[in-house]
Amino acid sequence: MSTAYERAAALSPSLRDRSRRTVDAAEAAFDAGDLARAAELVSRVDPSHEDLAGRAAVARLRARLAVADGKAGEAHRILFGTVLDAGVTDPGTGVRAIGHGAGAAGPRVVSDAPETSGSAGTDGAHGTAPPERDRETGGAGGPEDTPGEGAARGALGARGTGAAGGSEGAEETGALLVDAVRAAWVANDFDCVAGIGAYAARFPEGASARALARAALATNRLDVGHVAEGVRELRSLLAEPSPAAETPHDRVTRARLHLVVGDLHGARRLAADLERECRHQGALAVLPGVQVVLAHTQTLLGRLRDARATIDDGLRNAAETCQDHARVELLAAGALIAARQGDDGRCRELAAEPLEFGVAPACTQAAAALSLLDLGRGRYEEAVVRLEDVVAGDRPMGVVGGLPVLVEAAFRLGRPDRAADAADRYALWAEATRQPWARSVALRCRALIDGSGADFQRALELDALPFDQALTRLLYGEWLRRRRRMTEARRHLRTASEDFLRWRAEPWAARARAELRATGEIRATDTLARDAAEELWDRLTPQELQVVRLAATGLSNREIGARLFLSPRTVGHHLYKAYPKLGVASRTELGALGLHRRPPDAARARTE
Incomplete structure (x- = not known):
């Protein structure tokens, strides 16, 4: 394509037409990954x-x-x-x-x-x-x-x-x-x-x-420690009416800001609406940025299967539109999921490029994912040092989400003095956002430092995010066991273990089982894994799940392809692979399974 534009430029008698076609040639070379050629062409203009x-x-x-x-x-x-x-x-x-x-x-x-x-x-x-x-x-x-x-x-x-x-x-x-x-x-x-x-x-x-x-x-003020002022300014911005001429990119930014102030449901609504519009209008260039926000909200809200599907699709869209920033952010989001599941190889593989790219918030989120991985695997010193370096560095954008990991890792390392500043900073952010889930995490951090059972209890009373709720139960169960309150400890540890197993969060599930054994749990803890029955959607790849859920609504292969930017033939291939896994032979039977009516992670994302 670049060569064709270049030939057209050479044949153009008008200087302006020649210049514009040379720019077209340079853009085509850039999109093809030939950066040296793109730079040489644009230098001619x-x-x-x-x-x-x-x-x-x-x-x-x-x-x-x-x-x-x-x-x-x-x-x-x-x-x-x-x-x-x-x-x-x-x-x-x-x-x-x-x-x-x-x-x-x-x-x-x-x-x-x-x-x-x-x-x-x-x-x-x-x-x-x-x-x-x-x-x-x-x-x-x-x-x-x-x-x-x-x-x-x-x-x-x-x-x-x-x-x-x-x-x-x-x-x-x-x-x-x-x-x-x-x-x-x-x-x-x-x-x-x-x-x-x-x-x-x-x-x-x-x-x-x-x-x-x-x-x-405003986000910079938040990231470098002026938390209350930064959140207050962002909330003020979000309260202003949307301008009449708001572009799709403006809407992506607005959704991101909802994420920054902890309004996960608001961010998800905006991103989901915009994603539907992008697919309907064929606006592929906007979609990767939308999917970054959507993937983060899905992960935090416990919809990991949906998040993986969003990340896989987003990476493909980002590659096709040459959007490196969105691509590395999606890789960092995938690294967080892998960290929760204790997948060392996958987490490190996904985090490597965002760290090398060196642009926040992707590099910050990748570092936080690696620290969460280290925390789950008992490598507390590595987790603390990495996050302390991020907090002290000149690119702290997005670091707030990693502060609870720093607090717990420092606590388990026996160095609560290294956790106090992070806990205080997170508490300021949680208070400024007015989000119950954030306040729950802040109370858990404070309970670790102060050894307060009351703070653990208050944290569990708030409407927390699924993974955070399970983690608070695990830590509170440990606290209760150490005080020989075994009956209470078992109740929290058993619930935490079951939840972690549903999310395939093996390091955390293993820790909960170990704590249960230490309480003298009569029920064999290794049978808990068998209680987490395989769901139908666990048999599908993320792309197959996307296709199946749309097919179950009655859409044709062509209509599904238009939504997902796939060819009808590719859609048919995914259905051909999915039908035997689900034990169905037609769209009618597929619709009867109800996969399109219930979010795949609804059972896993339960809060109490």
């Missing part, structure tokens, strides 16, 4: 001869190449630089107009006067403090530490005037600003996030970029 749409296409490809080359910090500079260069400066007034598109009342302006290179707390364009609304959502150091837009523009160096000849499209400008904020967020450059957000706030077309910058700065 002179963006100064392009309109804003053409310059934006070149900038986005150069940004993708920078990320692929391990230079994520360059991506947002490339994108924001394109926005700055798109302006037209009036030589008489020194005012720059940002593109306003057809029907706009006139150009939006920003001073193009000389600025400083971005001292903290000043607006570089004017040398004064930015407006209060911009300073309120600053970085981790608090309002006074928020850089003005000079930090972003100063990092780029002085910019010349844009191409002469009038204003550009406001929609493309707004999209570039959003891309620039997102790239700066990924690069952990929160000075530039703040600067680009302040710049975008001056223009109506920058509203989405400004909102995204606020979200990025």
Whole structure:
């Protein structure tokens, strides 16, 4: 495909057509994995001869190449630089107009006067403090530490005037600003996030970029320890009405923010709705990001079979659309499932690429998954050291979810002093989110440190997540056994063991059985495994399960293929493999099994 575009470019008499086809060739080479060829092709294009749409296409490809080359910090500079260069400066007034598109009342302006290179707390364009609304959502150091837009523009160096000849499209400008904020967020450059957000706030077309910058700065405050402030700002953002022009990518971000503040059901509803829309509209490019959120919520809510199916499908979609960030996040989500089940080889295999990729939150989540694996296998020192390094590092995005693992590992290591800070930080987050499940985990952490049976009891009274509830029962059962309250201990340990067995969480089930034996449990604990009868869906692969559940609703192979982005022939192959496993021979018999009416993990996800 790249060669065909390149030949078409060579035959194009128009310079603009030649440039655009060369960009098409470069994009095709990138999608095919030939990064060197893509870089060589895009270097032939002179963006100064392009309109804003053409310059934006070149900038986005150069940004993708920078990320692929391990230079994520360059991506947002490339994108924001394109926005700055798109302006037209009036030589008489020194005012720059940002593109306003057809029907706009006139150009939006920003001073193009000389600025400083971005001292903290000043607006570089004017040398004064930015407006209060911009300073309120600053970085981790608090309002006074928020850089003005000079930090972003100063990092780029002085910019010349844009191409002469009038204003550009406001929609493309707004999209570039959003891309620039997102790239700066990924690069952990929160000075530039703040600067680009302040710049975008001056223009109506920058509203989405400004909102995204606020979200990025709020999550950064949370990640570096300003927990209550960060959660409060995120809750405020989520309480605002969704903008009329909200894009699918904006909705993915909103779903992610629900996840950050612990609203798992809200995140899952948004992601599930958006996933259905993406499949209905064939929006494959948006789907991997949606599936990242969906996989995390399914895992946390105990729907592991669904989560595995989502991850497998998401990895395929991410590979087809060359979305490396979504792919490594999905790998990290898979590593967490493998860690819960004590699958050393699988967990390490899935975590390796996110760790090497080095971009949060995927690398943070992969480290947390490995630490959970170590905790389950009794490697407490390894778990503590790894998570302490993440907490102390410069990429702590997403670390809150790993703090309870750090607390328990330090407790089992006999070093509660290494757990206190993590427990306090998690408790602040749990209190700020107002989520019962998070408060339950916080109480369990406190019970480990203080040795309080009352805190264990209070934790069990709250509406907790399935795996966390079982883990609290295991720890409370251990606490009761050590105090020789054997009857009470057996009740909690037996329930925990049964739940862990349902989820194939063997390290935790083995620990619960060992504790039961220590209580003198009469019932042979090794028969518990036989009590967890195999469910029908356990016989299917994740992809087969997806296909079977849709077929049971009466959809044709073609309709199923359209939903899952598979060929009808592939759908038929999955059904051919699934029918004998389920003991059925037709869609009618399949529908009678009820697999489409009950979530596969409903029995496993029970709470008490």
